[in-house]
Amino acid sequence: MNAYDLGGKRAIVTGGAGGFGIGIAQALLAGGATVELWDVNGDGLQAARAAFAGARVAARVVDITREQEVEEAVAAFATGGRIDILVNNAGVLGEVRPVWETSPADFRRVLEVNLVGAYLMARAVTPRMRGQDAAPLRGHIVNMSSIQGKEGMPMAGAYAASKAALIALTKTLAKETARDGVVVTAVTPAAAETAMAKLLTPERRAEIEGRIPAGRFVAVDEVARLVAWLCTDDCSFSTGGVFDISGGRASY
Numbered sequence: 001m002n003a004y005d006l007g008g009k010r011a012i013v014t015g016g017a018g019g020f021g022i023g024i025a026q027a028l029l030a031g032g033a034t035v036e037l038w039d040v041n042g043d044g045l046q047a048a049r050a051a052f053a054g055a056r057v058a059a060r061v062v063d064i065t066r067e068q069e070v071e072e073a074v075a076a077f078a079t080g081g082r083i084d085i086l087v088n089n090a091g092v093l094g095e096v097r098p099v100w101e102t103s104p105a106d107f108r109r110v111l112e113v114n115l116v117g118a119y120l121m122a123r124a125v126t127p128r129m130r131g132q133d134a135a136p137l138r139g140h141i142v143n144m145s146s147i148q149g150k151e152g153m154p155m156a157g158a159y160a161a162s163k164a165a166l167i168a169l170t171k172t173l174a175k176e177t178a179r180d181g182v183v184v185t186a187v188t189p190a191a192a193e194t195a196m197a198k199l200l201t202p203e204r205r206a207e208i209e210g211r212i213p214a215g216r217f218v219a220v221d222e223v224a225r226l227v228a229w230l231c232t233d234d235c236s237f238s239t240g241g242v243f244d245i246s247g248g249r250a251s252y
């Protein structure tokens with residue numbers, strides 16, 4: 001497969017120790033980008049970083065729910081040059097229960113990571129993107145939503161709500177920056193073969209697979225390559241776009 005042209009771009013990928021994070025980093029690196037993996041899981045981050053064993057990859061422990069930590073990390077990253085790409089990919093699944101049995105603490109935690117964390121990242125990164133030279137664009141932000149944000153999902157109310165809200169945040173930020181050369185998009189994958197999938201019981205897995213017309217989970221690489229394209233300057237006029245990758249589960 002051809003690599004997308006991301007030569008010279010500097011990228012932050014949150015959730016960089018996780019399945020999609022590593023896959024996305026690989027795809028960005030293949031295009032020539034320099035990538036920093038950010039994650040709250042320091043051990044996982046070191047393992048991920050070591051797996052790349054090359055130049056152009058760095059790792060930083062950051063909890064994206066902590067405003068001060070995010071601001072300091074973004075400021076530190078910016079001392080090295082431009083912020084061309086932000087992939088807001090960190091996320092948590094939360095309890096697998098009906099809404100009325102979900103604990104308020106868990107509901108809040110899921111919203112805090114999946115929505116507030118993405119907001120804090122965008123809040124710190126966007127002004128810096130807007131302030132840098134157009135080359136030809138000023139930056140790309142890709143938010144990792146989910147098919148569950150479009151469709152809802154029994155037993156995952158907080159998760160689905162957080163991902164729906166992330167779509168609305170994507171569209172809003174896109175409209176706010178549309179004249180600034182900052183392109184903001186979201187992707188809505190179906191279930192994928194990552195660590196999150198390993199938390200599923202066989203029954204739950206079969207139930208989810210049954211909802212996907214293609215009859216299988218999406219491969220990490222399929223999602224990673226879509227994200228990589230969304231980070232290129234070829235993706236220049238699709239700001240606010242929500243890119244479906246759900247094997248036909250959503251056809252919008």
Ligand SMILES: NC(=O)c1ccc[n+]([C@@H]2O[C@H](COP(=O)([O-])OP(=O)(O)OC[C@H]3O[C@@H](n4cnc5c(N)ncnc54)[C@H](O)[C@@H]3O)[C@@H](O)[C@H]2O)c1
Pocket residue numbers: 014015016017018019020021038039040041044062063064065089090091092113117144145146147188189190191192193194195196197
């Ligand atoms: N796996 C799927 O089936 C699937 C489908 C659609 C969307 N997604 C989304 O893709 C993203 C990545 O999922 P994944 O499957 O790679 O999961 P994963 O659990 O492998 O990776 C998620 C990463 O986010 C990190 N993280 C959690 N809280 C954090 C915080 N406060 N600050 C920084 N990092 C934090 C975790 O440590 C982990 O490394 C998530 O947003 C998820 O909701 C996943």
